[in-house]
Structure formats: C-alpha cells, structure tokens
Amino acid sequence: MTRNYDIATLRKLDVAHHLPAQSSYKLQQEMGGSRIIVRAQGSTLWDGDGNAILDGMAGLWCVDVGYGRPELAEAAKTQMLELPFYNTFFRTATPPPIELATKLAGLLGGELQHIFFNNSGSESSDTIYRLVRYYWRLKGQPERTVFISRENAYHGTTVLAASMGGMPYMKAQFGDVPIDGLEQIMQPYHFGEGFGETAEAFAERAANALEERILAVGPAKVAAFIGEPVQGAGGVIIPPGGYWQRIEAICRKYGILLIADEVICGFGRLGTWFGFQHFGFTPDIVSMAKGLSSGYIPISATAISREIIETLRTDDDDFHHGYTYSGHPVACAVALRNLQLIEEERMVETVATDLAPRFQAMLAEVAKHSLVGEVRSLGLIGAVEFVSEKGTNRRFAVPGAAGLAVRDACISRGLMVRAVRDSIVMCPPYVITPEELERMGTIILAAMDEAVVTLAQGNAPSHLELETTDPGL
Numbered sequence: 001m002t003r004n005y006d007i008a009t010l011r012k013l014d015v016a017h018h019l020p021a022q023s024s025y026k027l028q029q030e031m032g033g034s035r036i037i038v039r040a041q042g043s044t045l046w047d048g049d050g051n052a053i054l055d056g057m058a059g060l061w062c063v064d065v066g067y068g069r070p071e072l073a074e075a076a077k078t079q080m081l082e083l084p085f086y087n088t089f090f091r092t093a094t095p096p097p098i099e100l101a102t103k104l105a106g107l108l109g110g111e112l113q114h115i116f117f118n119n120s121g122s123e124s125s126d127t128i129y130r131l132v133r134y135y136w137r138l139k140g141q142p143e144r145t146v147f148i149s150r151e152n153a154y155h156g157t158t159v160l161a162a163s164m165g166g167m168p169y170m171k172a173q174f175g176d177v178p179i180d181g182l183e184q185i186m187q188p189y190h191f192g193e194g195f196g197e198t199a200e201a202f203a204e205r206a207a208n209a210l211e212e213r214i215l216a217v218g219p220a221k222v223a224a225f226i227g228e229p230v231q232g233a234g235g236v237i238i239p240p241g242g243y244w245q246r247i248e249a250i251c252r253k254y255g256i257l258l259i260a261d262e263v264i265c266g267f268g269r270l271g272t273w274f275g276f277q278h279f280g281f282t283p284d285i286v287s288m289a290k291g292l293s294s295g296y297i298p299i300s301a302t303a304i305s306r307e308i309i310e311t312l313r314t315d316d317d318d319f320h321h322g323y324t325y326s327g328h329p330v331a332c333a334v335a336l337r338n339l340q341l342i343e344e345e346r347m348v349e350t351v352a353t354d355l356a357p358r359f360q361a362m363l364a365e366v367a368k369h370s371l372v373g374e375v376r377s378l379g380l381i382g383a384v385e386f387v388s389e390k391g392t393n394r395r396f397a398v399p400g401a402a403g404l405a406v407r408d409a410c411i412s413r414g415l416m417v418r419a420v421r422d423s424i425v426m427c428p429p430y431v432i433t434p435e436e437l438e439r440m441g442t443i444i445l446a447a448m449d450e451a452v453v454t455l456a457q458g459n460a461p462s463h464l465e466l467e468t469t470d471p472g473l
C-alpha cells in the first residue's frame with residue numbers, strides 16, 4: 001500500500017530543503033531533485049514514477065531479510081506500546097538490549113561475550129576508538145595510540161571514523177586529519193595491486209605490509225589493526241586465502257588488538273554468520289550494524305572480548321561514553337526479531353548453499369563480456385570490474401567513467417547497483433529469487449553493451465566530474 005505522493009512537488013522541495021547524504025548538492029539541483037523511492041517489497045523498489053527497480057544493493061548493504069516484513073513492524077509496534085524508550089545510562093537497562101546482547105554473544109561465540117550498542121556503524125567506530133584507548137591506559141601502556149587500517153577502508157563518516165578509514169576524498173574536504181596516529185596500509189586488492197602475482201604471494205605481501213608498518217611506527221605504540229573481512233564500499237575487495245591468518249599472526253606477535261568491522265559482512269552476507277568465521281580468524285572486537293536490523297531501524301553493536309572487559313572492570317570509574325539511544329528498546333526488539341527471522345528461515349545456509357552459487361554462475365556469464373576485467377564474489381556480495389582491454393587490468397582514460405556508465409545503464413533498465421571506481425558492486429537481499437538473479441545478469445550484460453558504445457564515443461556521463469567519488473557506501 002502506497003500513499004499518493006505528488007512526486008514533482010516533492011522533488012522541488014527536496015532541492016529547496018533536503019540535503020541528501022554523500023551527495024553533490026550542485027548535481028542534486030541540476031537534476032531537479034533526488035530519485036524518490038516510495039515503496040518496496042521483497043527485493044523490489046518502486047520509485048515515485050511507478051518504475052520497479054530490482055534492488056541489487058539491499059538498500060545500502062543492509063536489507064538482508066528483504067522489504068515488507070510484517071514481523072519486524074510487529075516487533076516495533078509491540079515494543080513501542082510497552083516501552084518506547086528508556087536509556088541505558090548509569091547502570092540502567094531495559095529487557096531488549098539485554099536479550100539482544102545475549103543473542104549476539106551466542107552467535108559470535110568464543111571470547112566475544114560483551115556488547116555495547118550504538119546507532120550506526122560510524123558510532124561503533126567511535127566507540128571502538130575510545131574503548132581501545134581506555135583499555136591500553138588501564139593496561140599501563142598509554143603510549144599505544146596508533147590504529148592501523150587500510151587504503152579504501154570504510155569505517156564510517158564521523159570525524160574519527162572517516163579519519164580512521166582509507167578514503168582520501170573523505171578526508172580532503174576537512175583538510176588535515178585532525179586526529180593523530182591513524183595509519184593506512186595497502187589493501188588486499190589482488191586485481192588492482194597484484195595483477196600477475198600469484199594469490200599466495202600477493203596475500204603474503206599485502207599482509208606483511210602490516211608488520212612493516214608496525215615496525216616503522218614502533219610496536220609499542222600500536223593499539224590496534226582494524227579491517228573489514230571483505231572491504232565493501234571500497235569496491236568489494238576479497239582478500240586472497242591466507243591473508244587474514246597472516247594478519248592475525250602479526251597482531252598476536254606484537255600484542256595489538258585485532259578488530260573486525262563486520263558492518264557489511266555480518267549476519268550471513270558471506271555465507272557464515274560473520275566474516276571472521278569464513279576467513280578463520282579470531283578478532284578481539286567486532287563492529288556490527290546494517291544487517292543487524294536489516295536496515296529497518298538504526299542500530300549498531302560493538303562486541304568486545306572478555307579480556308578487554310575484565311581489564312575495564314579493574315577501574316572504579318565509568319566508561320564515559322554512550323549515546324542517548326544506546327540500547328534503544330525498539331531498535332533492539334526489531335534487531336532481535338530480525339536475527340530470529342534469519343535463523344527461522346535458514347537464510348545464512350541459503351546464502352551459502354543456494355544463492356552464492358547462483359550469484360557466482362550469473363557473474364561468470366557477465367565475465368565473458370569484452371568490458372569485464374574481473375568478476376569477484378563471496379557469498380552474496382560481488383563486483384564486476386571494467387577494463388579498456390580484456391585480459392589486462394588496464395583502465396579507461398577517464399577514471400570512473402566505465403563504472404558510472406554501466407551503473408546508470410543498469411538503473412535505467414531497472415536494476416539498482418552502485419559504482420565504485422571502474423566497477424559496479426552488488427549486495428542483494430537474501431530473499432532474491434533465482435529468476436531475479438538471472439534478470440540481474442541479463443540487465444548487466446545489456447548495460448555493458450550500452451556502456452561500450454558510450455565509452456567508444458568518448459561520452460563520459462555528464463555528471464562524472466561530480467560523482468567519481470561515489471564510494472558505494
């Protein structure tokens with residue numbers, strides 16, 4: 001059921017008053033307003049003009065259980081009527097955050113038994129930073145202040161999270177990074193940075209960059225390494241086998257904390273509950289958001305190892321950190337119901353055994369196209385990367401043009417994907433059907449045919465200049 005919107009008026013008001021996130025306000029104005037989505041069901045979105053768009057991005061890497069789930073609306077309604085809000089400041093709690101923390105502790109297993117709630121992935125990054133700094137002070141090693149992340153990493157958009165990430169254009173707008181001690185090493189991007197190298201040799205080289213940086217900084221100064229198991233917004237960078245084991249070994253060797261940012265990978269995206277389980281490493285801290293509530297309501301969670309919490313428990317002081325909505329009862333109730341749905345409908349298993357092979361088969365067909373340099377996927381996340389000469393990793397003269405050309409042609413044919421540099425990235429809901437996956441492939445192939453013509457004519461999309469930085473967030 002959709003209300004009757006006056007879309008033309010809404011688009012005018014959008015330009016007049018609304019500032020969309022991660023957008024060029026010049027382009028918003030030039031294009032007469034944003035694309036307005038009014039309704040969704042399953043894996044399909046409808047825009048204000050009545051066009052159906054297959055959502056190849058699960059909203060923004062988050063609507064895992066698909067759109068239109070009445071169970072989640074019911075969970076919110078029940079909780080809102082019983083207790084819409086109470087805070088968790090100063091040793092207060094409500095039932096939902098306790099229940100959700102218990103559920104997450106069970107899914108995470110091992111030492112990851114303590115959960116702090118926030119409202120977004122970015123806030124979780126801030127929580128992690130403060131907590132880790134506090135931990136090392138309590139351990140009597142206050143000089144451990146340096147965080148190492150990777151180029152093209154995305155950990156959020158607050159000042160801290162953007163600074164900790166590896167997207168240069170996000171930092172450029174505020175000039176010098178205002179927080180010291182945030183270092184980036186190379187990303188495990190085999191196609192882009194290790195073309196022609198064996199996967200084993202590249203994995204070792206990319207992981208060894210961590211040890212080299214630790215030694216350059218001084219091992220006693222390094223607090224933590226943070227990484228997404230698969231880098232999502234950076235272009236679906238899937239590390240080669242052995243990479244994470246080597247990263248873990250280096251962290252252990254120098255006694256630094258290992259943090260997994262599972263904001264995209266968590267909750268079944270890679271065919272396991274968490275990305276670290278797929279890659280077989282054991283983090284000390286895990287960041288979660290997005291799929292935690294399938295995007296139905298803002299919530300994020302930070303899981304912390306027993307050893308860290310035992311250290312915090314040696315202090316009489318409060319942890320001076322927390323948000324008004326940390327452990328919001330409605331958000332927690334919805335997230336808990338969402339996790340139950342994922343379990344009841346065996347979605348993690350479905351991703352691993354059914355959807356991932358179908359997704360891979362679809363991409364294998366796409367890979368035959370002359371524009372494609374590489375397709376890569378793991379579970380239900382993937383990318384198609386474009387090159388100017390098949391069989392190489394050579395780019396087109398104008399960086400980003402091919403990505404945007406294919407993305408635009410996909411959207412105009414009814415498939416929502418995002419462009420990251422010269423690739424499109426995909427992350428469909430777990431309820432996508434075999435027919436819809438096939439349709440994705442057909443649309444991408446047709447979109448690439450169109451893009452080849454556009455690129456041959458030298459017609460880069462007119463908005464390229466304003467949009468090359470689309471990070472596919």
Ligand SMILES: Cc1ncc(COP(=O)(O)O)c(C=O)c1O
Pocket residue numbers: 119120121122123154155156157228232233261262263264289290473
């Ligand atoms: C891996 C990762 N971490 C953190 C974030 C930030 O999350 P949020 O946008 O909820 O602040 C994102 C968002 O895309 C993400 O992909």
